[in-house]
Each structure stands twice: as C-alpha cells, then as structure tokens.
Amino acid sequence: MSDILIVDDERDIRELISDILKDEGFATRLAGNSDEAMSAINTEAPALMILDIWLKDSRMDGIDILKSVKRDNPDVPVVIISGHGNIEIAVAAIKQGAYDFIEKPFNIDQLLVVIRRAMETSRLRRENQSLRRQDTGPTQMIGSSTAYKGLISHLDKVTKSNGRVMLTGPAGSGKELAARYIHANSNRASAPFITVNCAGVAPDRMEEVLFGRESVARGVEPGLLEQAHGGVIYFDEVADMPLGTQSKILRVLVDQQFTRVGGNDKVRVDLRVISSTNRDLEQAIAAETFRQELFHRLNVVPIAVPSLEDRREDIPVLAAHFIEDFNSSQGLPKREISDEAQALLQTMVWPGNVRQLKNLIERVLILGDGTGPIEARELPGTEDTDSGEEGRVVLSGALATLPLREAREAFEREYLLTQINRFGGNISRTANFVGMERSALHRKLKSLGVVTSAKAGARVAHVDDEVQD
Known part of the structure; x- marks a missing residue:
C-alpha cells in the first residue's frame, strides 16, 4: 500500500486535493462515487483514504463506505471531509473508525498535517502487526520416540486443512507448541497466530478481549478474534472459558461474524480455530461447566499430546536442545550432558513434563560452576545422595x-x-x-x-x- 484514495463527488475538489498531495510526493487515486471507490479498494487497499460524507447519486454514502472499509481493511486510516459538518456527523464517523474529521472548506496545511499523522500511524500499525506475525514463538518439534513420531504424523495430516483441532494432554506437555507447528506448516503461516489464555483473562473482561469494543471516546478497539482474521485463533485451556462467552463463541463458529461490545455492526472474520485442554471436557459437560455444542464444534480433529513420561527416549535430545537455546538467548554455558546424567534424567518423575525439564536445565546452567559435562550429582534431588565414599551405593x-x-x-x-x-x-x-x-x-x-x-x-x-x- 503506497497511495492515497480520494473519494469526492465534486471533481474539482478531488483533483485539487490530488494535485496538492502529488506536490508533496504522494501517489493518488480518484473516485467520484461509491462504486468507483469500492472497486478501487477491492483492487488494492490504499495506504490512506480521504472520504467525503455526502456522495451525490451513489448507492452508498460516506458512512456506509467507512463501515465497509473498517470491516474488511481495518488498518486503512480514513479521513472524513464534508461541507455539511456538524458534531453529530463527526461523532458518527469517529465511532465507525474514522481517523479524523475535517470540515470544508478545509485549510491545506491542516489537511496535510492530518494526512501525515495518519500515514505515520498506519505505518507503525503495519510494522507492529508484521512483528507480531513474525514473533509466533517456537515451532520446532524435537524428538525421535514412537510417541513423538505418532504425534507428528497426526499434526502433519491436519496442517493443510482448515479443520478445527482439539489438543489434549497434561500441563507442560507442549500443546501450544503443537498448535504453532500446525500453523507454521499451514497455508495460513504468514497470517497471525493469536493466543487466548482462557484461564488468564477475568471472566468479566473475556468478551471485550475477544470481540473488541466501540465507544465514542476511544473509537473502535479490535479484539483478539479480529486481530486473528485470516489466521489462527488458539484457545489455550478452553475449559476455563466462561460459560456465557462459550455460547457467543459457538455463534461465531457458526456465522463467522460477531458484534463488538458497545457496537451494532457485524464484523466478519476468516479464522481457523485450534483449542487445547488438560482437563476431561466430557466431565465438564456433565458438570454443566462446558457446553456440549461447543465441544462438538471444537473437537472435529482430536489429537493427544503425550506426556514426557510416554516419550522418555526424547529426554536427552530435548535437554540438549534447551542447552543450545539458553546459550543463544541468555548466554548460559553450552555444556554437554554426561551419560550418567542422561540416564538419571530418563528415570526421574516429570509431573510438569517438557516445561519442567526445560526449567530444570535452565536451573542447572545458572547454578552450575563449570563448563564441562553436566554430571548426575548436579541434578536436583541428588545433592544429598553422595555417601562420601566413591563407588558405594546407599540402600533405601x-x-x-x-x-x-x-x-x-x-x-x-x-x-x-x-x-x-x-x-x-x-x-x-x-x-x-x-x-x-x-x-x-x-x-x-x-x-x-x-x-x-x-x-x-x-x-x-x-x-x-x-x-x-
């Protein structure tokens, strides 16, 4: 997006604005009615839009066009101009997502200030979105065990579809990593991956967080569903979603649209939904804390993520991967793991699964006093087992x-x-x-x-x- 679309039914006005902007180094496109405007937008979304409220002999007025633009291209800033300016029109325009409102006859310097400010805001917003899309977190899956290979086989089968996936498994087993793997290898990989922490959002704020809100004072504030448009919305620990919100999410899955909190207009979204839980949802349904209809909508493709206990063969390679990661991200020592330490890691109990293993490795690297191989005595729980006599085994x-x-x-x-x-x-x-x-x-x-x-x-x-x- 590099040009400015000028929409005005008066030819002299739109050409005047165009000439001014061209003198300032901007490229422009012109439209004299709503049909020309919508055709130009659908061909290529502009970097900014200057829009007249009153369009003579058009199917849509400026407010209608504004609603359509903010629904389908929410990142395009729209500056409203009108010769019939009043506070009601300005409020209506801002409420629908307009960046600013300028009354005709306008001051050229004022118009240029508003346009430059809007263009800069649009640029920063696009950069932020680009960074957010790039920062999707780790997607590399590590392992070689039978359980791991079975998981990868299931994940690979669903990457190219849009089917809804329900990931189940104990806490810390890597359900979010599995979700990100699906996204990274799908046709939506360049689109957003938005996580909804269902357990971390207060129930009274959940709908505002998901659906966004509209207000006169703050305009349109997109929610997580809108931010995920074109990509993936990931419901982490979906069993913790408030019961009232569940029915509204069910409606979104059916209609692919919703209404922002405080708003009236429908917002259409194109989403792939991935969910996860470490709880038995059928028990939650029996306890009437989870809606059965939503369960059936989300559980189209169920995939079980194995615990670390079920893939103990992967512990050495996972530990080595975490050491490499901590070395590059935190500068912690890059140490090998002795055979004895590997064997001990494989026999330990891991209620926290892969997350617990990662935390343990970080602890050992931080507290360790050397750069040589990690020995079994450095692992937590082994500090007091040394009898002081080399080679002696202490019986339980x-x-x-x-x-x-x-x-x-x-x-x-x-x-x-x-x-x-x-x-x-x-x-x-x-x-x-x-x-x-x-x-x-x-x-x-x-x-x-x-x-x-x-x-x-x-x-x-x-x-x-x-x-x-």
Whole structure:
C-alpha cells in the first residue's frame, strides 16, 4: 500500500486535493462515487483514504463506505471531509473508525498535517502487526520416540486443512507448541497466530478481549478474534472459558461474524480455530461447566499430546536442545550432558513434563560452576545422595530391611522397569544396555512379573499385579 484514495463527488475538489498531495510526493487515486471507490479498494487497499460524507447519486454514502472499509481493511486510516459538518456527523464517523474529521472548506496545511499523522500511524500499525506475525514463538518439534513420531504424523495430516483441532494432554506437555507447528506448516503461516489464555483473562473482561469494543471516546478497539482474521485463533485451556462467552463463541463458529461490545455492526472474520485442554471436557459437560455444542464444534480433529513420561527416549535430545537455546538467548554455558546424567534424567518423575525439564536445565546452567559435562550429582534431588565414599551405593530404607533374595528381586524388578521405560519399551535396546541376551531378558522379565503394554503410541512396562501380590 503506497497511495492515497480520494473519494469526492465534486471533481474539482478531488483533483485539487490530488494535485496538492502529488506536490508533496504522494501517489493518488480518484473516485467520484461509491462504486468507483469500492472497486478501487477491492483492487488494492490504499495506504490512506480521504472520504467525503455526502456522495451525490451513489448507492452508498460516506458512512456506509467507512463501515465497509473498517470491516474488511481495518488498518486503512480514513479521513472524513464534508461541507455539511456538524458534531453529530463527526461523532458518527469517529465511532465507525474514522481517523479524523475535517470540515470544508478545509485549510491545506491542516489537511496535510492530518494526512501525515495518519500515514505515520498506519505505518507503525503495519510494522507492529508484521512483528507480531513474525514473533509466533517456537515451532520446532524435537524428538525421535514412537510417541513423538505418532504425534507428528497426526499434526502433519491436519496442517493443510482448515479443520478445527482439539489438543489434549497434561500441563507442560507442549500443546501450544503443537498448535504453532500446525500453523507454521499451514497455508495460513504468514497470517497471525493469536493466543487466548482462557484461564488468564477475568471472566468479566473475556468478551471485550475477544470481540473488541466501540465507544465514542476511544473509537473502535479490535479484539483478539479480529486481530486473528485470516489466521489462527488458539484457545489455550478452553475449559476455563466462561460459560456465557462459550455460547457467543459457538455463534461465531457458526456465522463467522460477531458484534463488538458497545457496537451494532457485524464484523466478519476468516479464522481457523485450534483449542487445547488438560482437563476431561466430557466431565465438564456433565458438570454443566462446558457446553456440549461447543465441544462438538471444537473437537472435529482430536489429537493427544503425550506426556514426557510416554516419550522418555526424547529426554536427552530435548535437554540438549534447551542447552543450545539458553546459550543463544541468555548466554548460559553450552555444556554437554554426561551419560550418567542422561540416564538419571530418563528415570526421574516429570509431573510438569517438557516445561519442567526445560526449567530444570535452565536451573542447572545458572547454578552450575563449570563448563564441562553436566554430571548426575548436579541434578536436583541428588545433592544429598553422595555417601562420601566413591563407588558405594546407599540402600533405601525399605530395601535394606529385606532378606537378600527378596531385595535382589525387588532391585532387579525396579531396575528393569526403569530401563525398559527409559528406552520406550524397546526390548532389544534394553537388553543391549543391561548386557543380556534378548531371550534371557524376556525370561527374567517373566520371572519378575514385569509385562509390557501399549500406551500413548509407545510400549511401557509395569508389574503384573497377580505376581506382585
């Protein structure tokens, strides 16, 4: 956008304004009625529009054209001019989104000041939007486990469609990253990705945040739905959306339009909707805190994001990725991870999932006193396990009270459970690591009551209850 569209039914006026603007270095286009104006806008949106309120022999007056422009091209500033100026017209124009109002006969210097100010505002707004579209957050997915590959397979299948996706999984597992991956690999990648933090917005402000507002004092303030036009609106933790707002969002999904708070005109939007939750929405429906109709609209393509426990094989590569990221973004030491530390990370409990792993790595890099490999003793929870005698293993209280045979079985069972889950249920890799033949490992597992079962696209091990009892 680099030109100014001048719309006036008086030829002398529009040509006069055009000549003045050309002398100042602006390019211009001219329109004498509403049809010519709309045709020019639809061909290419201008950088700015100078619009006469009263257009003789036109299907639309200036206010109608203004409404259409602000609906379909909200970033185009519109300066209203009129020879019949009064406060009511000015208020109506500003309320519909006009940048300013100038009464005929206008002062040339005043007109140029308003135009330059409006052009600068438009330029800054476009730059801000461009930066916001570029700053879409990380989209790179990391991993090689069976569970990870299954997730990527599902995500890739939905990237090129406009189908609504519902991402489910525990907190910190990477649901927003999965949503951004879908967006980055879709046909809408250059359009906005707007996140709605349903749990972080006060219920009494949710509709204003989503739909925007109109007021005489502040004009038109677009909401998040309007900002996401052409791109993706991501409802993070959608179960926390207020019940009253849910019915209005349902209507937006059906009609692809809405009304701003305090306004009367319909705003049309083209959106792809992605939602996420770590809660059971069917239970929320039963408890009448979530609308069943909205659930069916949002849950067109359900995709489960696995927990870190279900993809323990990915922990070393995720940790290495976070180290690289913290080095480039914060200048923290770029350290390797020792084999012992990797093994320990893979056996730890991760209730916070990938987010918890990332926070742990950052903590170790900040508090660490060296640049060499990260050792197991540096990891949280291991500070007090060193007995002071190299090579000595400290027994847990429960294990120390058992007879040797039972203690050995308990240790072997726990050890093999840990290793199988560490290697994602891969018996061959587990056997190779523990130094056993595959057939011998199978016999040992059977004798200890350890069985493998399918879970989240991977194989996990657990103790047979009958044997344990």
